[in-house]
Amino acid sequence: MFEFAWYHGRRRIKGAGALTVGLGLLTALYVWMFPTITAEVNLDEYVEAWPPALRQAFGVESLSTIEGFLASELYAFGWVLLLGLYVAYSAASLVADDVEHDRMDMTLSLPVTRSRVLVEKFASMLVPILLVNLLMPVVVYAGVLAIGESIAVGDLVMVHLLSVPYLLASAAVGLLASVAVDRASIAQRAAVGVVFGLFLVDSVTSGTEFSWLGAVSPTRYYDPTAILVRGQWDLQGAAVLLGTTLVLVLASRELFRRKDIA
Amino acid sequence: MSAITVNGLTKEYGDVLANDAVSFEVEVGETFGYLGPNGAGKTTTIRTIMGFQSPTSGTATVLGADVRDEAALVEAKERVGYLPSNPGFDETATGTEILDLHASVKGDSRRAELLDLFDVPVGRKIRGYSTGQKQKLGLVQAFMHDPDLVVMDEPTAGLDPLVQQRFNEFIREETRQGVTVFLSSHVLSEVRRVCDRVGIIRDGRIVTVERVGALLDRSGKFVRLRVANHVDAGEVSLDGAHDVSVKPVDAVAAGAAAGGSGAVASTATELTFTFTGDLNTLVDFVDDFDVLELDIEEAPLEEIFMRFYDDEGVAV
Numbered sequence: 050m051f052e053f054a055w056y057h058g059r060r061r062i063k064g065a066g067a068l069t070v071g072l073g074l075l076t077a078l079y080v081w082m083f084p085t086i087t088a089e090v091n092l093d094e095y096v097e098a099w100p101p102a103l104r105q106a107f108g109v110e111s112l113s114t115i116e117g118f119l120a121s122e123l124y125a126f127g128w129v130l131l132l133g134l135y136v137a138y139s140a141a142s143l144v145a146d147d148v149e150h151d152r153m154d155m156t157l158s159l160p161v162t163r164s165r166v167l168v169e170k171f172a173s174m175l176v177p178i179l180l181v182n183l184l185m186p187v188v189v190y191a192g193v194l195a196i197g198e199s200i201a202v203g204d205l206v207m208v209h210l211l212s213v214p215y216l217l218a219s220a221a222v223g224l225l226a227s228v229a230v231d232r233a234s235i236a237q238r239a240a241v242g243v244v245f246g247l248f249l250v251d252s253v254t255s256g257t258e259f260s261w262l263g264a265v266s267p268t269r270y271y272d273p274t275a276i277l278v279r280g281q282w283d284l285q286g287a288a289v290l291l292g293t294t295l296v297l298v299l300a301s302r303e304l305f306r307r308k309d310i311a
Numbered sequence: 312m313s314a315i316t317v318n319g320l321t322k323e324y325g326d327v328l329a330n331d332a333v334s335f336e337v338e339v340g341e342t343f344g345y346l347g348p349n350g351a352g353k354t355t356t357i358r359t360i361m362g363f364q365s366p367t368s369g370t371a372t373v374l375g376a377d378v379r380d381e382a383a384l385v386e387a388k389e390r391v392g393y394l395p396s397n398p399g400f401d402e403t404a405t406g407t408e409i410l411d412l413h414a415s416v417k418g419d420s421r422r423a424e425l426l427d428l429f430d431v432p433v434g435r436k437i438r439g440y441s442t443g444q445k446q447k448l449g450l451v452q453a454f455m456h457d458p459d460l461v462v463m464d465e466p467t468a469g470l471d472p473l474v475q476q477r478f479n480e481f482i483r484e485e486t487r488q489g490v491t492v493f494l495s496s497h498v499l500s501e502v503r504r505v506c507d508r509v510g511i512i513r514d515g516r517i518v519t520v521e522r523v524g525a526l527l528d529r530s531g532k533f534v535r536l537r538v539a540n541h542v543d544a545g546e547v548s549l550d551g552a553h554d555v556s557v558k559p560v561d562a563v564a565a566g567a568a569a570g571g572s573g574a575v576a577s578t579a580t581e582l583t584f585t586f587t588g589d590l591n592t593l594v595d596f597v598d599d600f601d602v603l604e605l606d607i608e609e610a611p612l613e614e615i616f617m618r619f620y621d622d623e624g625v626a627v
Contacts (some may be wrong), residue, residue: 052415060403149401154363155449158383226338295527306381309364 053156055165061139065177068135072127072181073188078220079116079122080192087113106252111275115198116277117191124273128212130248132181133219133267134241136174141240142224143170144305146233153310167228167305171298173221182209201280208276211283214290215271217309219244220299222267228301230311267293312375314339314491315360319369321342328624329355332369333514339459342486344506344523345495353495354396354514361393374460379626384610389417391460396465396495398449406433406440406448410455418456425451428481431473442469450478454485461485463494467501479504503527511615531587531616533542538600542580549596551588557581579625581605585610 086092096104103109106125111117144167156166186209193200223240230236244267248253251263252279263269268285315337322330337343345354358364360371362384374390376383400409410422410433426433429447435487437445446469453461467475482492482521496502503507503523510520530553537560544557560581586593586607591622597605 052412056408057414060401107424147399151395151397152401153399154361154395155393155399157363158361158388158391158395160388161412162381162385163418310358 050168050170053169053174058176059168060137061173063269064139065180067236068177069181069184071085072132072185076123076185076188077192079119080189080196082117083118083195087118092118093186099257102253105255107230110278113226114278115193115196115200116204117274119193120274120277123189124212124277127209128273129215129271130245130264130267132212132216133244133248134217134247136178136220137226137240137244139177139222140174140235141227142170142233143174143224144227145230145236146227148231148310157310163306164302167224167302168298171224171301174217178216178220181183185209200277204277205278206280208273211271211276212273212285214294215267216238217294218267218290218297221301223292225261225297225304226300228305228308251294254286312339313337313372313491315343315373315462317356317369317371319362320356320359320371321368322352322359322364323367323395328515333512333515333517334369334536335510335520337491339491340486341507341563342482342491342492342494342505343491343500344508344509345512346497346502347495347512348388348497351497351512353497353512355515356512357462357493357495361462362413363481380397382570386477388457390459392456392461393452394446394453395460396468398445400445400448402438404438405436406431409448409608410452411435411454414455420455420457422451422455425601428477443474445470446470447474459493460493463492466494467496475501485532490528494619499530499611499615503546503609516625525617527609529587530610531585533610534582534584534586534593535606536582536597536600536602536605537604538580538582539578541578542578542582542600544582547582549584549586549588552584552586555582556585585609 096109096112099109109117109121109125112121139251144153147156157163185288186205190200190202190205222243223236226236226240226243227233230239248268251266251268254260255260267290270283270290272283274282275281275283313336319326319336320330320333320375321486331352333352333356333486345353345356349428353362356371360373362378362381365379371378373384374387376387378384410419414417414422427451431448431451432440432445433448437448440448446466450466451478453463467478470478482494486492486505486507492505494502494506503526508525509526511518511526531553534552534618541559544555547555547557549555558581560579593607595610
């Protein structure tokens, strides 16, 4: 068991490593800038001038504390948007790319069920998701200590732990696109479009009478600002995201089992 | 028991009827050639019996497993090897990594022996492989778990003639060991070297299924004969010759092609025909001429199809 998960997982280590290094550098830059910026301008006054929708979109509550700064600059942007889109994009090629390049025939000629191929391929997405979330808290914590600030370890761990269900749900959107469409480029665009579109729906409607619309967006159930600034851990939201992931993976599996490989 | 039974298999892609009630059986231990021009529906049949797509109607069994029953088919696949027409591999992996992955789910008791035979650069990334090297890697993975049945779609495409010959010898040896082989091709001369029986498909329909020997007897030879002097079409009478064409040609060109001994006749004639009679009769016939050039080759598949359709027209 898990031969395909190991195989595909191993092949993702390099990319995940590069991603971690990139995010690590971005984090170092933000953390290093933080004392300079806060010394020169009152960010909270600056943010007051922003349109409320923009503040909502990036979960800006307080930029003058390191927690608020990281939540909006690093996590709302780097995790919710960047990583969310990255995993959706990657997962979108899981099936479609193999079908497009005649590799799926080769795989399915082996004595394996389609269900197993699909689930193990999806499981390989855990490599980038887990690797980034295991290494980055260390980088963030070390960075914060280095500039003489402090951050609650529990909240820092939770902001990463609770991002895992969010990223899995984003990846599952990509998986569904990958099974539904036979061309990887189209599946990738569809997945990125859907995840970004849902992010917009949640941010634009947030604080308006249409905010109920945002409930369909995964971003509604993972709020880095709430975790880091207010110490609120939305475990129920995480459960919703895991449930969504399960439903999307099962739907993809059903579709994959029935489809003609082109 | 049959290794493969195809029973009324029909596959439609939208408006296109790729397979129309295709039926045939492949016996255990035989080498069966699935022959037809490009686009005839060979790959459709193969991909359906491998379970990559479901039949529109009809069905097929592989080692007793119905192709519509995934669990049964997956179990049967432990004893099936498969080589697609364009084997697709993860380009970023090495040959060894691919074989390791395949081995982990189906075994690889014959891997070393096959790598000796087909000489694949397994240490290199597949991105750098030539078409022939990919094909050979495909062959190794198709046979390495010592399967009872091997299904191959155009296996010799992309192989150079020397490897093709090694492949033919290998297939004959496998058949002697009791392996059932089902392979497709659009070239009759390829199939006749290894197959016991052939099924011919055209426009999605099976035209005939018969022994290779019988097919060759029926299909005959394509003969091109250049002789000195002028020959009248009326002078040519030969039992078993079809579609006879007689035309005068430039004698110098004909002589040069024959090696140009210097004794070039002033006129020459080219006779072409398809011959299905006794070869001794043909030799006697040729003996009456001053021969400049003589080519005898297998009739092209297209000619055979035309004859089958002609025959059918006569029979019906």
